[in-house]
Amino acid sequence: xxxxxxxxxxxxxxxxxxxxxxxxxxxxxxxxxxxxxxxxxxxxxxxxxxxxxxxxxxxxxxxxxxxxxxxxxxxxxxxxxxxxxxxxxxxxxxxxxxxxxxxxxxxxxxxxxxxxxxxxxxxxxxxxxxxxxxxxxxxxxxxxxxxxxxxxxxxxxxxxxxxxxxxxxxxxxxxxxxxxxx
Numbered sequence: 001x002x003x004x005x006x007x008x009x010x011x012x013x014x015x016x017x018x019x020x021x022x023x024x025x026x027x028x029x030x031x032x033x034x035x036x037x038x039x040x041x042x043x044x045x046x047x048x049x050x051x052x053x054x055x056x057x058x059x060x061x062x063x064x065x066x067x068x069x070x071x072x073x074x075x076x077x078x079x080x081x082x083x084x085x086x087x088x089x090x091x092x093x094x095x096x097x098x099x100x101x102x103x104x105x106x107x108x109x110x111x112x113x114x115x116x117x118x119x120x121x122x123x124x125x126x127x128x129x130x131x132x133x134x135x136x137x138x139x140x141x142x143x144x145x146x147x148x149x150x151x152x153x154x155x156x157x158x159x160x161x162x163x164x165x166x167x168x169x170x171x172x173x174x175x176x177x178x179x180x181x182x
Contacts, residue, residue, distance in 0.1 A: 064148070067109035068176060071145045071165040075174050078103055078114060078143060079167060092118045092141055108145035108165070115152070117142040129166060130155045131182045137168040147177075156180060 078096065085099045086092050096116045097104035106114055117127060118141045128136040129144065134155060136142075146152045147163035155161065156177040164177040173180055 067148070068165060070109045071147075072174050074106065074108065074114065075143055075145065075165060075167055078106070078116075079171050079174070082116075082141070082143070092120060094118055094121055108147075110145075110148050110150060112146050112150050115142070115144050115146065127154060129161075129168070131168075131180065132157050133182070135182070137166065137180070137182070138170050140170055143167040144177075 078099075081099050081103060082093060082096075093099045093116075095104065095118075096106075096114065104113075108114055117129075119128065119136075119139065122128070125136055129138065129142045131137050132155075137156065144152070144167060145165040147161075147165060149160060149163055151160035152158075152164050153160050156164070156166065162176075162178045165175065166177045166180060167174050168180050169182070
């Protein structure tokens with residue numbers, strides 16, 4: 001077997017290749033390096049996947065909060081317009097269209113029209129929005145968005161109404177129906 005002194009200076013790789021033990025170690029090292037690379041790649045992909053799931057859920061939560069805040073802001077603005085109408089006309093409007101055609105055409109963040117119910121125009125209390133004690137939440141008029149599901153029933157405790165954005169206590173509360181506690 002040639003020694004490192006017997007091999008010319010430019011042929012060091014030939015000497016390693018000629019040594020079967022060194023060649024076996026080299027192949028084993030290359031195999032280990034390839035295996036670590038695959039494990040590292042799988043670990044990296046798992047981390048990226050976890051970050052994608054977390055960021056997507058965070059973004060959806062942010063988007064939902066933004067939609068709720070927009071509906072709250074819209075209801076406050078509609079309430080102000082209804083109040084101005086009531087002062088100018090000595091009474092509440094029968095519908096939002098009577099206040100302004102733009103208000104009647106206005107949609108909530110989920111693409112549904114805002115709902116308005118003047119209590120003076122309704123016989124009985126069956127259509128009024130009600131709290132957990134089945135008591136009307138307003139004495140003048142009801143104003144609400146049907147929320148993300150687009151469905152609603154008069155009692156706020158009904159499942160379709162839990163996500164509604166409501167005006168309650170004659171305008172002292174505007175928010176998610178599930179959060180309203182008289």
